Amino acid sequence: DAGVTQSPTHLIKTRGQHVTLRCSPISGHKSVSWYQQVLGQGPQFIFQYYEKEERGRGNFPDRFSARQFPNYSSELNVNALLLGDSALYLCASSPTGQVYGYTFGSGTRLTVV
Amino acid sequence: DAKTTQPTSMDCAEGRAANLPCNHSTISGNEYVYWYRQIHSQGPQYIIHGLKNNETNEMASLIITEDRKSSTLILPHATLRDTAVYYCIVRVAGAQKLVFGQGTRLTINP
Numbered sequence: 001d002a003g004v005t006q007s008p009t010h011l012i013k014t015r016g017q018h019v020t021l022r023c024s025p026i027s028g029h030k031s032v033s034w035y036q037q038v039l040g041q042g043p044q045f046i047f048q049y050y051e052k053e054e055r056g057r058g059n060f061p062d063r064f065s066a067r068q069f070p071n072y073s074s075e076l077n078v079n080a081l082l083l084g085d086s087a088l089y090l091c092a093s094s095p096t097g098q099v100y101g102y103t104f105g106s107g108t109r110l111t112v113v
Numbered sequence: 114d115a116k117t118t119q120p121t122s123m124d125c126a127e128g129r130a131a132n133l134p135c136n137h138s139t140i141s142g143n144e145y146v147y148w149y150r151q152i153h154s155q156g157p158q159y160i161i162h163g164l165k166n167n168e169t170n171e172m173a174s175l176i177i178t179e180d181r182k183s184s185t186l187i188l189p190h191a192t193l194r195d196t197a198v199y200y201c202i203v204r205v206a207g208a209q210k211l212v213f214g215q216g217t218r219l220t221i222n223p
Binding site: 044055098100 | 147154155156157158159162200204206207208209210211212213214215216
């Protein structure tokens with residue numbers, strides 16, 4: 001069975017640009033969560049979606065948005081990129097949205113220059 | 114959310130048992146202790162979790178003190194592939210997110 005897949009694996013953007021990151025959950029998992037991991041720190045919660053509805057949001061500015069599609073895949077969008085948005089963006093899927101059963105993908109490494 | 118305290122770094126010799134401590138003195142009765150690890154440039158990997166009884170799986174053992182204020186993750190025969198950052202996280206059963214601290218950077222030496 002395929003695990004959580006994220007694309008792209010790496011990308012470089014310029015300040016002020018917009019970026020879209022994608023995540024495909026494990027088959028049968030209805031919840032997707034997004035985390036940001038800045039170098040040297042633990043991952044920080046951004047969003048959770050369950051059954052296509054937002055169920056939780058972390059302390060991130062409105063430049064960050066996300067959505068979940070009918071097939072339970074998800075996109076994370078970041079507008080007006082700042083240098084500080086450079087990070088590893090992780091997606092985790094779970095069957096019900098609870099932390100039990102969380103499985104993380106390998107992440108997308110975003111570099112803003 | 115209960116706060117956890119872990120050593121910043123630890124070393125262990127290959128083949129020996131690696132014992133990673135975690136303090137969670139403010140843990141509530143309905144909060145579980147979760148352990149994840151993150152190998153360089155990969156996503157966090159679930160290791161084990163428990164409420165109050167000791168737990169063991171194919172990866173590790175989790176020992177929780179009787180007062181539940183601390184726990185120890187044990188990797189019985191550490192290999193070089195166990196070099197990673199290990200996170201101890203305390204969460205209620207229905208929690209929808211994980212709250213990561215700084216973790217312990219474990220280095221397994223040949």
